[in-house]
Amino acid sequence: MKSNASLLTFLTISEPSEEKIFFGYLKELEEVAPDKPHWYKGKGSHGNAIFLWEEKKVKQWTVVGNDKFTQALFQDLSSKFELNINLGSVNKKFTAPQFEKEVVKDNIYAIPDVDNCDKGDRPDDFICKSWHTDISFFLNEEKNCEFISGYKHFNGIKQVEPYGLFYEKFLFQKLNKKICFVYDSRGVFYSLRGVRKDTKKDPTKYFGFVQEDLKFKTNSKVIIRDISGTRTLGESEIDPTNGRWSMDLSEAINKGEFLFVDKTTGKFLCGEKFYLIKDISLNTQIVSITIKDLFGRDINIVSNEGRVAPLSESVVWHSSSAPSDKQSEIELSDRISQILLSLGKSIIISDPYFLGEIIVEDSQLKLSKSQLVFMNALVIALAKGGIEELNILGSWRKASSLSDGSQEKFIEGYKAIYKALKATFTNSSYLKLKTFNICFSKQPFHDRYVLNGKDENVIYSVSNSINGIIQSTELMVLPLTQIDIFKIRPKVLQRFEESDKYNLIY
Amino acid sequence: MCPYYSHIKYLNAGKNLYDRIDEVVMFIDDYFKPQKSDQFFIMDPYFNVFTALRDPFTNNKLEETIWSSLIILMANEDSSFSIITNEQMSIGIPPSKVDFPKSESKTVNIEACYYPNGVFYNDYTLHDRYILRKNGDDVSGLHIGPSLTDIHNKDVSITVFEIKEAELALDNFVFIWDQCKLNKGWRKS
Numbered sequence: 001m002k003s004n005a006s007l008l009t010f011l012t013i014s015e016p017s018e019e020k021i022f023f024g025y026l027k028e029l030e031e032v033a034p035d036k037p038h039w040y041k042g043k044g045s046h047g048n049a050i051f052l053w054e055e056k057k058v059k060q061w062t063v064v065g066n067d068k069f070t071q072a073l074f075q076d077l078s079s080k081f082e083l084n085i086n087l088g089s090v091n092k093k094f095t096a097p098q099f100e101k102e103v104v105k106d107n108i109y110a111i112p113d114v115d116n117c118d119k120g121d122r123p124d125d126f127i128c129k130s131w132h133t134d135i136s137f138f139l140n141e142e143k144n145c146e147f148i149s150g151y152k153h154f155n156g157i158k159q160v161e162p163y164g165l166f167y168e169k170f171l172f173q174k175l176n177k178k179i180c181f182v183y184d185s186r187g188v189f190y191s192l193r194g195v196r197k198d199t200k201k202d203p204t205k206y207f208g209f210v211q212e213d214l215k216f217k218t219n220s221k222v223i224i225r226d227i228s229g230t231r232t233l234g235e236s237e238i239d240p241t242n243g244r245w246s247m248d249l250s251e252a253i254n255k256g257e258f259l260f261v262d263k264t265t266g267k268f269l270c271g272e273k274f275y276l277i278k279d280i281s282l283n284t285q286i287v288s289i290t291i292k293d294l295f296g297r298d299i300n301i302v303s304n305e306g307r308v309a310p311l312s313e314s315v316v317w318h319s320s321s322a323p324s325d326k327q328s329e330i331e332l333s334d335r336i337s338q339i340l341l342s343l344g345k346s347i348i349i350s351d352p353y354f355l356g357e358i359i360v361e362d363s364q365l366k367l368s369k370s371q372l373v374f375m376n377a378l379v380i381a382l383a384k385g386g387i388e389e390l391n392i393l394g395s396w397r398k399a400s401s402l403s404d405g406s407q408e409k410f411i412e413g414y415k416a417i418y419k420a421l422k423a424t425f426t427n428s429s430y431l432k433l434k435t436f437n438i439c440f441s442k443q444p445f446h447d448r449y450v451l452n453g454k455d456e457n458v459i460y461s462v463s464n465s466i467n468g469i470i471q472s473t474e475l476m477v478l479p480l481t482q483i484d485i486f487k488i489r490p491k492v493l494q495r496f497e498e499s500d501k502y503n504l505i506y
Numbered sequence: 507m508c509p510y511y512s513h514i515k516y517l518n519a520g521k522n523l524y525d526r527i528d529e530v531v532m533f534i535d536d537y538f539k540p541q542k543s544d545q546f547f548i549m550d551p552y553f554n555v556f557t558a559l560r561d562p563f564t565n566n567k568l569e570e571t572i573w574s575s576l577i578i579l580m581a582n583e584d585s586s587f588s589i590i591t592n593e594q595m596s597i598g599i600p601p602s603k604v605d606f607p608k609s610e611s612k613t614v615n616i617e618a619c620y621y622p623n624g625v626f627y628n629d630y631t632l633h634d635r636y637i638l639r640k641n642g643d644d645v646s647g648l649h650i651g652p653s654l655t656d657i658h659n660k661d662v663s664i665t666v667f668e669i670k671e672a673e674l675a676l677d678n679f680v681f682i683w684d685q686c687k688l689n690k691g692w693r694k695s
Contacts (some may be wrong), residue, residue, distance in 0.1 A: 030603055074526065116647075147537075163556070163594045164556040164560070164595055167560070167561065167564050168561055168564075168565070187606075189612070189613075205519075209613055211613045211615075242543075242584055242613075243613060313683055351520065397535075397579070401582070441526040443525070443532070444528065444531065444535070444579050445569060445573070445575075446568035446569050446574075446575060446579070447566075447567060447568050447569045447579045454549060461566070463566050463609065464609045465609065466611065468611060471611075472609060472611075476566075491524060493523075
């Protein structure tokens with residue numbers, strides 16, 4: 001049966017005549033709804049809700065019902081900012097501050113009038129200008145929010161139910177952004193890739209997978225339209241056994257609209273615009289004191305200072321934040337350069353997948369777009385920062401799952417990187433690299449870090465593998481806290497020390 | 507092939523205790539030799555799925571716990587993990603889903619069911635800790651002495667199930683899983 005259950009919860013400040021909602025959360029569940037709405041015991045059942053925090057009069061009200069029921073409550077609340085709910089023999093009045101949906105500007109992925117597929121990843125947030133009751137003890141008060149959420153304990157304060165409803169720091173982060181309602185819809189997780197035989201031509205063959213239940217995979221199909229949404233260029237059934245699909249388009253494209261369609265009704269279930277990344281060859285050159293980089297920019301090497309200060313706050317890149325694909329890649333490359341330059345002259349990149357498999361065909365590097373952007377950043381950092389040691393630490397146990405060949409072939413690919421770097425710096429003296437190793441960890445690991453390989457306590461957590469940054473559309477690099485530095489840095493350095501190292505300089 | 511990882515011997519040898527955890531994790535991974543479309547069944551009364559799995563995945567700290575490390579390591583395309591635990595957890599209605607980190611680019615299904623002792627089926631209580639793997643007709647399993655939730659100061663013994671015992675354990679797991687699913691959280695009040 002199709003999932004149709006939703007959970008709706010309100011956090012309120014209880015007053016004799018009404019419950020003043022200061023935070024609401026509606027989550028669509030992957031479950032079938034009960035026959036009638038079920039209010040949790042002590043959270044609204046028979047009109048009763050116990051205090052989570054009696055001194056501050058904080059209560060929680062929670063109901064599980066079908067989507068129609070919870071959405072009707074939400075619609076009522078968002079239009080009137082008031083609800084009257086009959087809970088058995090008791091009628092309860094709820095009021096809310098005025099709130100409106102947060103508008104995400106410049107969303108180049110949205111298709112007009114079609115739902116976004118991956119909503120679980122980007123729930124709708126609703127902002128309120130101000131609350132109609134005093135909740136100052138939650139604003140900028142992380143511990144109080146965590147007591148209520150159940151991640152910290154304080155005698156006399158109960159946690160929300162069901163346990164784990166809010167992830168760690170969820171309530172704190174939302175309230176601090178003045179978000180007073182969150183609507184977390186079911187999403188459809190999917191992937192899409194184009195198959196390119198020629199790096200200069202756009203693909204006609206596309207494939208991907210859908211992570212959904214059997215019914216969804218059986219009852220829907222995928223289609224691709226041109227970017228204006230006027231013409232359907234191809235369609236495919238979804239293999240119900242593994243969620244895979246593939247299609248040949250009637251014309252080659254590198255951007256378009258990807259949609260799920262209900263096979264019976266023909267209605268669009270959800271969809272998003274997509275923009276493919278083209279593979280192009282590494283084409284940075286150094287002439288005198290300037291680098292002409294991958295994007296055609298002349299970058300002056302000597303007018304800029306080399307080492308930059310270690311990051312004091314996180315660096316975030318999102319593909320949709322720039323007005324064009326090219327600008328987005330420039331932004332990514334510049335951020336990576338700055339990160340590398342802040343690490344000093346000795347750098348360890350610790351990533352279970354290394355930099356991904358480096359493919360060499362006919363003595364030419366065939367890099368993915370992510371790898372190219374990284375290489376562009378690396379060339380700039382090498383030239384400006386005089387980096388002397390670069391070690392790429394990975395886990396063959398993990399990387400081999402994405403590699404077609406042997407470990408020897410994998411290493412050969414990385415040797416080709418050094419060859420390309422050397423060629424880039426042929427007419428200059430800016431390449432100071434004395435050590436360039438690929439290092440195979442003896443232990444499995446999963447988290448990604450970049451760090452200074454010498455004595456400096458500079459280490460950052462990295463959200464994605466380098467080879468998958470553009471595909472995943474985002475990157476977050478976080479400087480570790482002092483406690484995490486003490487905990488994690490020795491572990492990564494030990495992995496590095498014990499690893500099998502292969503010199504790539506020849 | 508039933509290893510015993512002694513805490514004291516490791517400590518007295520001056521070794522790093524993180525390495526001992528890695529050895530346990532690698533033994534389990536090496537034993538199962540995970541492949542595409544594996545189904546794993548994990549029974550551990552002390553497996554807090556939120557703190558040991560969901561939060562590390564959400565916060566992108568995949569090595570934060572032994573469970574998150576092990577599951578990331580064993581997960582392949584189309585793998586599934588079914589977890590039964592005594593630890594309180596459920597977003598309303600069991601079994602709860604745990605999203606696999608997208609940075610891993612794999613389709614992996616993780617579900618967990620909270621089984622309060624003696625409530626769902628007669629007075630049955632969870633006690634054992636084991637991991638079973640099924641792929642096609644192949645069933646294999648390991649019994650693990652302590653909960654993998656925390657082994658840093660505990661000895662760890664691992665026992666390999668014979669095929670028949672693994673199949674029996676799997677039958678038992680499926681039965682308890684079904685009981686757990688039948689008892690929807692919202693039906694109890």
